Amino acid sequence: xxxxxxxxxxxxxxxxxxxxxxxxxxxxxxxxxxxxxxxxxxxxxxxxxxxxxxxxxxxxxxxxxxxxxxxxxxxxxxxxxxxxxxxxxxxxxxxxxxxxxxxxxxxxxxxxxxxxxxxxxxxxxxxxxxxxxxxxxxxxxxxxxxxxxxxxxxxxxxxxxxxxxxxxxxxxxxxxxxxxxxxxxxxxxxxxxxxxxxxxxxxxxxxxxxxxxxxxxxxxxxxxxxxxxxxxxxxxxxxxx
Numbered sequence: 001x002x003x004x005x006x007x008x009x010x011x012x013x014x015x016x017x018x019x020x021x022x023x024x025x026x027x028x029x030x031x032x033x034x035x036x037x038x039x040x041x042x043x044x045x046x047x048x049x050x051x052x053x054x055x056x057x058x059x060x061x062x063x064x065x066x067x068x069x070x071x072x073x074x075x076x077x078x079x080x081x082x083x084x085x086x087x088x089x090x091x092x093x094x095x096x097x098x099x100x101x102x103x104x105x106x107x108x109x110x111x112x113x114x115x116x117x118x119x120x121x122x123x124x125x126x127x128x129x130x131x132x133x134x135x136x137x138x139x140x141x142x143x144x145x146x147x148x149x150x151x152x153x154x155x156x157x158x159x160x161x162x163x164x165x166x167x168x169x170x171x172x173x174x175x176x177x178x179x180x181x182x183x184x185x186x187x188x189x190x191x192x193x194x195x196x197x198x199x200x201x202x203x204x205x206x207x208x209x210x211x212x213x214x215x216x217x218x219x220x221x222x223x224x225x226x227x228x229x230x231x232x233x234x235x236x237x238x239x240x241x
Contacts, residue, residue: 111191113168132171143167145217149207161200165190169197170204 121128121136129135134142146152147163154160173186183194190197207213221229 108188108191111189113165113172113190117164117168131175132168133175134171139164139167139171145213146204146207149210149213151203151206160203161192161196166200166204169200173197173201 116128116131120131121139125136128139132139143164146167152160152163152166160166169186169190169192172189173181176185179185183197186192186197187194192200
């Protein structure tokens with residue numbers, strides 16, 4: 001069996017491939033973005049290239065039959081070093097999860113709830129009703145009745161917010177829909193945390209659904225009141241409907 005020697009064009013292509021791999025594994029690895037304290041450093045790539053000491057690029061121009069096999073082995077060896085480098089970079093990304101710091105506290109605008117309960121309620125009752133959907137007098141009566149419910153009293157080391165604040169947060173959330181009724185929007189409006197909004201709404205709902213509160217406060221219209229409501233709607237509506 002006879003072997004033909006590689007042509008000068010083939011050996012030139014092999015040299016260019018090897019030189020490009022050496023330049024990529026040597027110089028470009030310094031600009032890969034990996035910190036000096038990472039698990040993989042440039043010394044690993046140097047160790048990969050140290051194995052090539054004594055192998056001259058010009059030696060591949062010889063007509064030895066093993067030149068092609070040696071060039072393939074060296075190429076695979078360099079590719080393995082690059083693969084290790086990429087693997088360590090990906091592992092570092094998964095360990096850190098985020099490149100930007102995540103402990104930055106976002107600034108919040110001033111809460112509107114204190115102004116609603118102290119200023120708007122007294123000076124602009126119509127505006128107060130448009131926000132919480134109850135009149136100031138109805139709001140005060142609800143606060144007086146709900147304050148007696150045991151759900152607003154606990155023996156823990158942290159006291160609850162006043163009942164008027166919890167009721168206002170609940171009415172504001174019930175009076176809106178979509179994104180405006182979300183915990184983020186309500187918490188920003190009231191100056192509270194997301195979890196606090198959920199707890200307040202749960203407490204107020206529990207107190208309102210008590211049988212004692214429902215029987216003394218909520219009632220259905222009588223038959224006469226229903227007929228009067230129907231007559232009013234008929235008088236205000238189009239007769240063709």
